[in-house]
Amino acid sequence: MTMPAPPDDTHVHPIDPTTLQPLPPVPVTTADELADAAAAAEAASRGRWSVDGRLRATVLHQWSEALTAHESELAGALVIETGKTVTEAHQEIRACVDALTYNAGLARHLSGQAGTLPDGTVAHIVREPVGVTTFIVPWNWPALLLIRDLAPALAAGVTALVKPAPQTTHVTRRLLALGHASGLPVDVAHLVVGGSEVGRAAVAHPRVRAVAFTGSTRTGGEILHAAGNGMKRTLLELGGKGTFVVCTDADLDQVVAAAVRGTVVTAGQMCMSCTRVLVARPLYREVRDRLTAGLDGVRVGHPGRPDTQMGPLVSPAAAARVAAILAATATRHRVHGGQPAHVDGVAGALVRPAVVTDVTLDAPVVQEELFAPVLTVEPFDDEADAARRANATPYGLTASVWTRDLDRAWRLARTVQAGTVWVNGYLNSYPETPSGGMKSSGIGRTRGVVGVEQFTEVKHIHVTVAGDRP
DSSP states (O other): OOOOOOOOEEOOOOTTTTOOBBBOOOOOOHHHHHHHHHHHHHHTSSSSTOOOHHHHHHHHHHHHHHHHHTHHHHHHHHHHHHOOOHHHHHHHHHHHHHHHHHHHHHOOOOOOEEEETTTTTTTEEEEOOOOOEEEESSSSSHHHHHHHHHHHHHHHEEEEEEEEEEEHHHHHHHHHHHHHHTTOOOEEEOOOOHHHHHHHHHHHHHOOEEEESSSOHHHHHHHHHHHHHTTTTEEEEEOOOOOEEOOOOOOOOHHHHHHHHHHHHHOOOOOTEEEEEEEEGGGGHHHHHHHHHHTTTTOOOOOOOOOOOOOOOHHHHHHHHHHHHHHHTTTTTTTEEEOEEETOOOOEEEOOOOEEEEEOOOOHHHHSSSSSSSEEEEEEESHHHHHHHHHHHSSSSEEEEOSHHHHHHHHHHHOOOOOOOEEESSSOOOOSBOOEEEETEESOOOOOHHHHHTTTEEEEEEEEEEGOOO
16 A cells, blocks of 8 residues: 655645545645735725625625535545545535525625714714634535635625645635635635644734634634734634433434434544433433444445445544544443444545443543544433533533423523534534534634624724714
């Protein structure tokens, strides 16, 4: 097997996770190129783009049409760069189209307020684009996690520096190229290529006024600290421990189907993955056994096959990390699955999903984001115990409650600390509804109207008409 040459400092070297073959290297953005891009973006932020909502709406709509026309190409690129299944890749591109279409409508509906004050003067509250924004995007959902944040930002009139993960530089470059071909001015969105050093420079640059980052909690904390030095606006979506709360009256067929899908989507390498299932004690054994059987039946294989449900992990190093986690976990808890899988045509790291039971609340497998297809199943005694256990981790990104009792669903949904709580569903995501985390899972919200407002500054303009002076 041919292995890629060691990377150098002047290029990023993406690798196909399925074949482990190198993809074309891409030059890293130099300090001078970054400075030029930031200056051009700042100049563009003072031009027509910031004030012409009709232009922004037209461009976003045309961009959505371009993605539809190139869906197969883009989905294929996602499979090659991320190892995700072809089915999931198509879903990702279609979600991008939906986000662009929705935000195209919002681009023409930015509004403020006006009102007469007691002394007869008039207060105008207006929203203005926040300015140049750096977008740092992870490799696992590189198209959607970019467009999810970038589309509302562009609708608000900002300009952008876009830094993808090194693994997914090619698909990101193609996305932006289609945007530029659709009328997006070149200086409004710039691709910035590189690793953590380039990312830090793109955050710290003095022309940058805001940062949108999706990734690990540790890196998010570093970005928050760096952005704070320049008083920059931050939008951070960070780690998660997606948790199901399964009550005694839940539809178990739906629970098992949703939990299995939520565990293996992107091979578990997603901040919204289902990682914990809390089950009412009378149902614990049944749900545990059904989840184990469901995950045993997952078709692990080549991501390009339409019947594959889970492809390889992003790298052999990721697989080694998962193996070490499971080996340590097995010394204290019961682990089922998690062994390597071998499929013709896949040189990359395939692993079986794993179920961990007999766990304690303080176990690392419960408390830490694993970024792997590993699911814990834990019993609870009553609603208070369920909420206590659901809230016992540092994270608060997503959760779901499963019950036919609307009162119980509402009580638990209000008590569980998560930015999104689904009732009798999971991973239902729409551009209309805000997304973000509590606690160590992030700051701010993207999507929906609030997603556009996130990228604006509120300005108060106070008007005193000469005849109304007190």
